[in-house]
Amino acid sequence: xxxxxxxxxxxxNEATATEVASLLRRTATLALNVLGSPGAGKTELLARTIGxxxxxxxxxxxxxxxxxxADAERLAVLGVPVVQIETANLPGVCHLNATMVREALGRLxxxxxDLLLIENVGNLVCPAEFELGEWAKVxxxxxxxxxxxxxxxxxxxxxxxxxxxxxxxxxxHLGVDLEALRRNLQTANPALETFELxxxxxxxxxxxxxWLVRCxxxxxxxx
Amino acid sequence: xxxxxxxxxxxxNEATATEVASLLRRTATLALNVLGSPGAGKTELLARTIGxxxxxxxxxxxxxxxxxxADAERLAVLGVPVVQIETANLPGVCHLNATMVREALGRLxxxxxDLLLIENVGNLVCPAEFELGEWAKVxxxxxxxxxxxxxxxxxxxxxxxxxxxxxxxxxxHLGVDLEALRRNLQTANPALETFELxxxxxxxxxxxxxWLVRCxxxxxxxx
Numbered sequence: 001x002x003x004x005x006x007x008x009x010x011x012x013n014e015a016t017a018t019e020v021a022s023l024l025r026r027t028a029t030l031a032l033n034v035l036g037s038p039g040a041g042k043t044e045l046l047a048r049t050i051g052x053x054x055x056x057x058x059x060x061x062x063x064x065x066x067x068x069x070a071d072a073e074r075l076a077v078l079g080v081p082v083v084q085i086e087t088a089n090l091p092g093v094c095h096l097n098a099t100m101v102r103e104a105l106g107r108l109x110x111x112x113x114d115l116l117l118i119e120n121v122g123n124l125v126c127p128a129e130f131e132l133g134e135w136a137k138v139x140x141x142x143x144x145x146x147x148x149x150x151x152x153x154x155x156x157x158x159x160x161x162x163x164x165x166x167x168x169x170x171x172x173h174l175g176v177d178l179e180a181l182r183r184n185l186q187t188a189n190p191a192l193e194t195f196e197l198x199x200x201x202x203x204x205x206x207x208x209x210x211w212l213v214r215c216x217x218x219x220x221x222x223x
Numbered sequence: 224x225x226x227x228x229x230x231x232x233x234x235x236n237e238a239t240a241t242e243v244a245s246l247l248r249r250t251a252t253l254a255l256n257v258l259g260s261p262g263a264g265k266t267e268l269l270a271r272t273i274g275x276x277x278x279x280x281x282x283x284x285x286x287x288x289x290x291x292x293a294d295a296e297r298l299a300v301l302g303v304p305v306v307q308i309e310t311a312n313l314p315g316v317c318h319l320n321a322t323m324v325r326e327a328l329g330r331l332x333x334x335x336x337d338l339l340l341i342e343n344v345g346n347l348v349c350p351a352e353f354e355l356g357e358w359a360k361v362x363x364x365x366x367x368x369x370x371x372x373x374x375x376x377x378x379x380x381x382x383x384x385x386x387x388x389x390x391x392x393x394x395x396h397l398g399v400d401l402e403a404l405r406r407n408l409q410t411a412n413p414a415l416e417t418f419e420l421x422x423x424x425x426x427x428x429x430x431x432x433x434w435l436v437r438c439x440x441x442x443x444x445x446x
Binding site: 037038039065066067068070071088094121122123124125126142144145146148149151152153154155167170173174175200 | 260261262288289290291293294311317344345346347348349365367368369371372374375376377378390393396397398423
């Protein structure tokens with residue numbers, strides 16, 4: 001019974017995601033679905049990325065949270081449009097879905113948005129199953145989470161185009177095996193592009209930002 | 224539609240959880256449902272706890288993972304019975320449920336188990352909604368996740384009896400505001416008992432272990 005219900009939910013979501021994708025295509029808005037565990041550093045990454053892209057790409061944010069508007073407020077002060085989705089009152093909703101994103105898009109000026117960053121609910125499991133109409137999934141994995149995570153939570157890595165390995169400044173204080181982490185990412189998904197960075201120190205941020213700019217150029221060119 | 228379906232799933236789960244609780248009551252097995260984000264340090268905490276309880280309490284483990292049996296193997300070498308539940312093949316199953324636990328119990332000698340540690344899937348959202356028949360929920364929160372998490376993921380803290388704040392040895396290397404973290408835990412749930420510890424250094428572990436021993440004594444006494 002349960003599996004049938006879930007299949008039905010996933011199919012309905014996929015149809016809506018296709019609609020969202022067409023809309024984003026028409027307005028040449030490149031959308032990234034940013035997912036990762038609670039505390040992986042998603043919001044901090046977004047904040048630093050928005051700062052680094054100022055004057056280069058027009059960014060907007062959809063911010064998914066179980067509760068509180070803290071992250072949305074933190075990003076809104078950076079002067080970009082932010083739409084908050086709070087999922088707490090929707091029982092069982094531990095991830096964003098395409099319907100929520102479609103509704104949020106109605107509150108953004110897509111014609112004036114080059115890059116849409118969708119920060120998913122902090123959760124390494126459920127968000128991986130729900131397409132949002134995004135161009136690509138970006139999974140943020142903090143080095144503090146340990147090198148085994150790509151194997152233990154394969155969905156979030158198999159479906160991602162990019163992994164941002166975050167909080168690299170903490171490596172000297174951890175027992176983490178970086179070589180094993182890189183190997184496990186490759187095992188989970190050999191096609192992954194990986195950026196290792198620290199949003200706090202700024203180390204490695206440039207490669208990630210340049211990648212975003214290049215992707216947006218390629219995306220506009222493909223129109 | 225969706226909410227009705229979820230309500231039905233939750234009610235069915237609750238009935239099974241009540242069954243599991245009675246079974247554990249009859250065998251005087253104290254069960255803890257240990258939850259937290261991926262990489263919060265649940266398995267490391269369990270490993271250190273098992274070591275510290277040797278000769279005092281007879282421990283068994285139910286180990287929930289999306290994929291891999293790595294954690295179960297890591298704990299089995301400590302000489303305690305471990306039953307693995309892999310949820311990967313059950314779509315949408317990002318948490319343990321009472322039916323899985325009931326099945327796992329059939330593979331354990333409960334009469335020879337004082338303390339049953341159930342490590343849930345790494346996820347700060349979904350596991351909070353599913354009772355497993357446990358005596359109490361223990362939420363593990365790593366200091367690396369940031370001080371805002373009790374407010375952003377209230378379910379995991381509201382329903383817990385205890386929070387273990389883990390990886391305390393990393394505090395000097397982080398920008399985490401410990402006072403704010405303590406305040407946010409109190410706000411989320413004023414009745415919470417909190418242990419701040421580092422499983423790696425062993426700092427603070429004793430208080431947690433003594434609490435387990437005391438709880439088990441009280442639980443047997445209440446029979």
